[in-house]
Amino acid sequence: QVTLRAGAELDAHQVNQYNLTVRAACPGEDAVEEQLFVKVEAGQVLRCDGPFASAGGDVVKVLTDVAPRKLLYVVLPQPLGGLTVSGSCTSSLRSPWLGAALGMVQPQTWRVPPAVSLQFRLRNHDTPLTLTRHGLVLAPAGGFDPSKDNQTFRLEIEVMDRHGHNCSGVVTVEVLPSRRPRITFLEPQQAVTVPEGTGPLKVVTRVRASGDNVRYAILAPVAPALFTIDEVTGEIRSTRRLEAAHTQLLVQAYNLLHPADHATALLNITVQGTERRAPRCTPAIAVSQVPETVPPGSTLVTLRCTDSAGTEGRLRYALEGPSAFRFRMEGPRLQVNTTLDYDSEDAHAVGFQFTASVVVTAGGQPPRSTRVPVLVTVTPVNEFTPVCPSGTVFTVLETAVFGSTVGRVAGTDRDYPPNSLEYSLEGDPSPAQPFSIDTRTGEHPALCTAAAAAPQRHLQVPISPCRPAGEIRVAGPLDSRRHQSYRLTVRLTDTHNDLDPAQRRSSLCGVAVRLQQAVPDRAPLCTPEVQELQVTATVGSRQPVTRLACQGSPDGATLAYAITGGNEDGYFRLDGNTVSFLPGDLSEPRTFVLLVEVWSSQGAARHSTVVALVVHVTPHSTTVPPSTTTRHTTPQKEPLVVMRSEAVWHPPAWFVAVLTISGTLLLAILGCMARSLLCR
Secondary structure (H helix, E strand, O other), X not given: OOOOOOOOOOOOOOOOEEEEEEEEOOOOOOOEEEEEEEEOOOOOXXXXXXXXXXXXXXXXXXXXXXXXXXXXXXXXXXXXXXXXXXXXXXXXXXXOOEOHHHHHXXXXXXXXXXXXOOEEEEOOOOOOOXXXXXXXXXXXXXXXXXXXXXXXXXXXXXXXOOOOOEEEEEEEEEEEOOOOOOOEEOOOEEEEEEEOOOOOOOEEEEOOEEOOOEEEEEEEOOOOOXXXXXXXXXEEEEOOOOOOEEEEEEEEEEEOOOOOOEEEEEEEEEEEOOOOOOOEEEOOOEEEEEEOOOOOOOEEEEOEEEOOOOOOOOEEEEEEOOOHHHEEEEOOEEEEOOOOOOOOHHHHHOOOEEEEEEEEEEOOOOOEEEEXXXXXXXXOOOOOOOEOOOOEEEEEEOOOOOOOEXXXXXXXXXXXXXXXXXXXXXXXXXXXXXXXXXXXXXXXXXXXXXXXXXXXXXXXXXXXXXXXXXEEEEOOOOOOOOOOEEEEEEEEEEOOOOOOOOOOOEEEEEEEEEEEOOOOOOOOEEOOOEEEEEEEOOOOOOEEEEEOOEEOOOOOOOEEEEEEEOOOOOOEEEEOOEEEEOOOOOOOOEEEEEEEEEEEOOOOOOOEEEEEEEEEEEOOOOOOOOOOOEEEEOOOOOOOOOOOOOOOOOOOHHHHHHXXXXXXXXXXXXXXHHHHHHHO
């Protein structure tokens, strides 16, 4: 199959016949050659020549302010002679800078033979430019967007004759910024004040815009009722006598020859009534910072207010707001009315900043008033000395180890923040004072519970229901034989209670610490230690059998109970010190001997006592005496306490070393003596 090479062009006037030699060969056979003659005949063709059909296409440059639907480019055919039209698509108007001169250039009139009719088609449609059926490229109907500096549009155009022959080309239109100055307002926003009573057709203000052929118009409101504008000078005049009002005008300036070039300005026109303006005050906001000890009657700020006539005598002053009762007005002077207590709950609730408003009212009808916000910040003053409870006594065992807690000293301070105290002991730790105190140990749990249940008061009451306490700890060995008690002096110092950190107050309080001798632990004592009981088994829930009466040492120690023998079948249960019988499938009378071990759950060593219970259980169906439960106790006798002690000796390390060395030397001496005897 022989095909035409891609990109090849055939011209019968130059080459009308091609002689091709074709050679064919198969494996193992001789090659065969044949001749192929291709004859080219002349016919009608359509060609696009010149820059239009080139790879980059033709380029046209125009300015952004070109008139709408202005002719930019013409695609025309060129006959090559005879009735056969090869055609040439070229530009009739091509200039490096197509500006205003383009409007004065008259395009040529091209005469195309009637037999040759061409169709022009735009391949891409992503362009605002227009291609007519006569091959004319026109500017957009609305013109180009002047807000964009550089714009480029590419047009891919296909030309076709009535025989179906076609060619194509590319035209690129570059839109360049206009050399003409843009319309711009010198003041895009204006605020104009006009006195009430201004007559009609009086000049209120004037707007100015830079550019060529500038004209002015009011865009909003669409039908202005109070004002009109001169389209040439930009003067805004009143249409009738003005009364107090406020109006906004949206004014547009545009180029008469190029309406797309325009700009807008906003005017705020206020018609102000005579003698009806509100008073003006200095300062506009009253801000003050005072200590909490400032006395009532002190002046915080003096306002300077004037009305529209510039006078002060006809002004009235009043206070309003959540904290207005704390202040008062003496003419234009803002004064303190009550004590500004920094330590109160009300001050804490508002962040120690009291707010109010001074209402300044001028006479006339209707009255005009101005509000001056007031913000007064109260700073703390360290007024009160810390207080601690006197006569505090703590008791501690003489065997208490290093770091053990002896007690807590909880002081109070009425200054805010509440109870921000530091604790210290007078004197350094020594054998005469083997204690230390934490500077800040945190919140006292007992005081938290008590204070939370009590109602809060208005003044000088700690706002937090909890307060920190100084924790006294053991810092040395204790010996009750040398000191039965210790006298400690605790210093309480407040912190963060004044604007000046150096302003601190402190107090001293005495604390007594008594030593308590350690009491050796003993086995619990139970009375009686042997019990004989009789129980009649019934159907239902468990039955209480007996309650053990035992006492631990020291007094008040918590005791633990456990059945250690005789309850292999699980008929009995121990709840604390109460022994109960659990009904089961017992059909015959039976006697149980229970062993209950009782020990103290406190202390490292475990000392226990065993109580024996002899329980006779009779089934419910068996004939028994009228009494279902009979309790027998052994005759009162002296309690028999069985104590087992194991002696364990742990010699010190030095003793073991000495003993080892002595034994080694003794063996060496004996060996020498034996050797001497044998030698003799």
